Amino acid sequence: MIYPDTKIENACAVKDVRAQLNQPYYDHDASLLVATDGQILAAIPTRSEHECISTGDMLVPDNSVCGSVPLDAIKYARKSAPRGEDPVMDLSDTEVARVMGATFARPSDEFPDYQRIIKKKARETPDICIDAALLKRLSDALQNRTGKNHHINIYLPRNADGSIDNGSSIRVEPAKHPNRIGLIMPCRID
Numbered sequence: 580m581i582y583p584d585t586k587i588e589n590a591c592a593v594k595d596v597r598a599q600l601n602q603p604y605y606d607h608d609a610s611l612l613v614a615t616d617g618q619i620l621a622a623i624p625t626r627s628e629h630e631c632i633s634t635g636d637m638l639v640p641d642n643s644v645c646g647s648v649p650l651d652a653i654k655y656a657r658k659s660a661p662r663g664e665d666p667v668m669d670l671s672d673t674e675v676a677r678v679m680g681a682t683f684a685r686p687s688d689e690f691p692d693y694q695r696i697i698k699k700k701a702r703e704t705p706d707i708c709i710d711a712a713l714l715k716r717l718s719d720a721l722q723n724r725t726g727k728n729h730h731i732n733i734y735l736p737r738n739a740d741g742s743i744d745n746g747s748s749i750r751v752e753p754a755k756h757p758n759r760i761g762l763i764m765p766c767r768i769d
Contacts, residue, residue: 580605580643581626581667582612584657588650590614590621599688603648605670606693612648613693620693626665643670647690652676652683706743707735709763714751717761721753730754731761 591614592600603614605625613622648670656666656678669677676683718731732754736747751761 580607580612580670581665583623584660584665585621585623587612587614587621587623588653590616590619591650592616598686599647599690602650602686603653604690604693605643605645605648607643607645607670609694613690615691615693620696622693622697644673646670646673647686647688649676649683649685652678652681655679655681655683707749709749713763717751717763718753721751721756721759721761723756726755728755732757 587603591602593616595601595616597617600616603612605612610625611622612625613620615621648668652668653666656668659679660666667678670685671677672685673687674685676685714731718729721731722729730753732752734750734752736744736749738744746765748762748764751763753759
């Protein structure tokens with residue numbers, strides 16, 4: 580399995596009692612690597628069908644099977660990948676994941692039916708595009724430094740007919756402090 584060089588593990592739960600959420604799941608049929616902690620879900624496409632992968636000393640057909648993927652294998656594959664190349668691992672065994680000669684035990688926990696909650700896009704153009712780092716900076720500027728609740732309310736500007744006004748700023752407020760106001764200015768597209 581070859582997958583994009585992302586930190587998919589950031590969407591996994593950390594030491595959750597539901598062990599199946601503590602590592603990503605590989606769905607061979609959908610060609611996706613999926614991670615969730617129950618609040619967020621990340622799914623990234625993989626390449627595998629009719630391709631060969633390097634197991635360190637030889638190229639073998641990719642016969643990956645569905646199942647959990649150990650976090651240590653994900654991290655090791657990312658570190659082992661040459662700079663600028665996507666990580667690769669061999670998931671042809673239901674019991675172990677192989678990366679550059681190293682083996683990692685694959686948990687056998689049942690992953691939730693993630694496809695039930697993923698909806699098809701209603702259209703190809705997004706309603707809004709926000710730089711997540713910019714949104715995080717704004718949230719940090721508005722929240723109490725020692726607070727643990729970082730929920731924010733986002734208000735999209737609307738036209739009189741209810742459609743989104745792409746030329747106006749987006750209002751952002753901390754959920755617990757609605758008197759604190761943040762704005763994300765519209766991007767100029769020239």
